[in-house]
Amino acid sequence: MAKAQQPPEQRLSFYLDILRKHLQKLEETVKTSLEDVPVVISGMASSTIGMLELPYKPLPFATDGSDLLTKTIAPTADFRHTTLLISGVKSDDDVMRGEETQLVGCQFELSEQEQLFLHPGTHAKHVRVQHGRALALKTYMTGEFFALLSKQAILANSVEEGGKLEEGNNLQWFEKGVRDSQQANLLHNAFLVRTNDLFKKATRQENYFYLSGLLVGSECRDLLNSIPAGITLAGEPVLVAHYSAALRVLGIADKCPVQTKTAEEVTLRGQLSVFTHSRIKEGTP
Template sequence: MDPKTTFLSCDWGTSSFRLRLVERETLKILAEESSKEGNAATAELWKQAGQPAEQRVAFYLAIVQRHLKKLEEAVKTPLDDVPVIISGMASSTVGMKEVPYKPLPFATDGSDLATETIAATADFRHEVLLISGVKSADDVMRGEEVQLVGCRFENTAEKQLFLHPGTHAKHVLVQHGQAVSLKTYMTGELFSLLSTKSILAASVAESGKLEEGKNRVWFEQGVRTSQEANLLHNAFLVRTNDLFKKASKPENYFYLSGLLIGNECNELRANIPAGITLAGEPVLVQLYGAALQALGIAGRCPVRTKTAEEVTLNGHFAVLQHHLSTPSH
């Protein structure tokens, strides 16, 4: 496999690992491997191994190597010298090597993100480009900065919003080709806690899709209700919806989702950006798109959607190109 026409894209989060062999010209995925070997679990294994600190990078790269071998089997050719680009929690305190956060602002073309190069060795025959996260005065993100780069924002004076839904949703304002501000919302984590650990757990059930039955009606009602009263009171209505048989448990599931996503997006109504780019997993992107419509935001500014896979590959390739264009390369 020609290392000049391909690269290895590694998205290594807290709880998951994904490695893709990608063609540079088309960004076509040639082979892919994934697992639950996230950085949190790997850090625990590293702690149990009791090895010296200088072996930490090699310990983590051994996991990458195992997946690399599977990719080689899939494409039936060696992948020696193909560069590996890694983003996510691999550059954090639970990752292979901590790389300091890049302070805001950062260029949306990926040219000035904080990176660290790990040279190829006899045991791991690939140069590794480790991408760090970004911080503001009071907030942080790791992994989403690469996806923002992959959105290919226009360089304009108008303020645009990058919205990445997830466990910890990210809202990043972009202006003049720079990401200038960052806010994190614990929407996904709070939804998980309320729907599985709280008194509301018995009143909801994950079942069906947004467009099935009355799920969208209840989701939109949750979004609208989020604008009318306090979230802590609204959340209890999930229980009474069930007690009084107003909604089925699956419908209540979407109602609770609408309450939380609507609450997260509430501030946008007073500060409509020139455009919004929703980038993430398709199911969440669909929910957020529906919420922006229900709030009247989508009618006041264009909303474009992109998949997490698309923007991650675009972002990795952009950072790789800037890396290869530096004088040392």
């Protein structure tokens, strides 16, 4: 955070030096020179606490990445790579940095029907897509609320991290959490995590998945009011598994196709697409 207070030139130099060291390690690993390879960066690097602040692009934006805001940083004697920095996107009351590039990597087809990009995480993103453009954005603080409740609230004593969704009774308790999230207020349901433990209805690990189901179910509840023609669920495999289960329990997966992709896959594809369009704009082969 201290670097955010430094002049832009110092911040940029600081972060490029970190990148240089990582690129040197990568060269050693692959035993190949990367000197002429460009670097593409998306996410918080373009924020107020990143290497160089770029303004948000207002919605809508093209899902092929052709009109996202970018900045090319020329190579220097200290950092010999051309660097492309990709900015984030904003609506009237919401923002995202990084997920816009992942959305591009999902390679949405042009369609008159409304599609949904769902990226689970600390701040889950729901982006509505139509006619090859991302039109509307909603952020849900699902992951952050889960971390606070499971680690800092009184519920921390009633849950235990560990195990996988498919192990033991974890899936059943997750599904119960999703179903319960539709029946009562989250502020009440959350206390059931404590009573589940007090009355020995669930183990603490099962309770962990129950709490997860409550929160993910509460988030996905909004989709029942406007089910899209299709959902692309992209993120880390563990979270994708949780959300896939929630969409199935809620009946959403029965009403529209849900395809899943990994965060790594869509990030790399999205960065390549944005980079290609930036070269075209610059007239660079």
